[in-house]
Amino acid sequence: MLGPAISAYLVVSVILFVTGAIGVLVRRSPLIVLLALEIMLNAANLALIAFARHHGDGAGQIFALTVMVVAASEAVVGLGLIVAMSRKRVELDVDKLDSLRG
């Protein structure tokens, strides 16, 4: 295999995952939280595809494509919630969203 070994890809994937996790914990805007969630899902995808290449087995790529579909669905529902919140004049701040009936 040309280029770096699988472990290098895994290191990049772990750093990216932790970046996303810190983003979810630190940021307050629900939009940025969604973007950070996408980063975490993509880091997991990178690890899946690296392991698929490592074992020479296509199942990891199938899993990555399925994760992509789940991420797209999550983005649709999350953005729908954000638009609904803004239309109901709820403040877009995850620290202040603490009740189910707003």
Add this chain to the structure above:
Amino acid sequence: MILAATAGNVLTWIVWVVAACALLSSGFAVILFSNPFFSALSLIGNLGSLAVLYLLLSAEFVAAAQVLVYAGAVMVMFLFVIAYLGGRADVPFAGGRAFGKLAALVAGGAILVEIVVVIALQAGGKLSTSAEVTGAFGSPREIGRLFLSDHLLAFEVTSIILLVAAVGGVILGSAARRGEDEEQGEGSR
């Protein structure tokens, strides 16, 4: 022949280093920008450099799907919502207590250490040599064959998930419009 292989290896390393640096820096940029529009734009760069890494891992179909589905469709949706919200989406950063931010960083570092230790313990020496793959690995033909034979259930469940998400999006949108109408009705009364 050996020279050609070495040149290819050096080229692959250069592409890898550039893509990995772009990936990590755009990832940091997503969570550091206070303007969500710039965050979304750097996420597009993040997804693009991720597609380059997928190509290096001979996952051509996944790389193409990544660029089309993510950088194309999903990010356009994000940018539309950010443009719709305008200035209301700009909540700068974690406010409140400072130890909250510190605790988040500590938790992130703990996850980092945990994952690295577990992978190193479980798979330390096994990761240096990878299996040899043929040119068909990761091609659309191979992915399609796997999806319609070994992983048919995943394929079908995927379509149900997409249907549920579409219905959910429509319901959330119409509920939001109803709420807005009621509010405007109350305001005019």
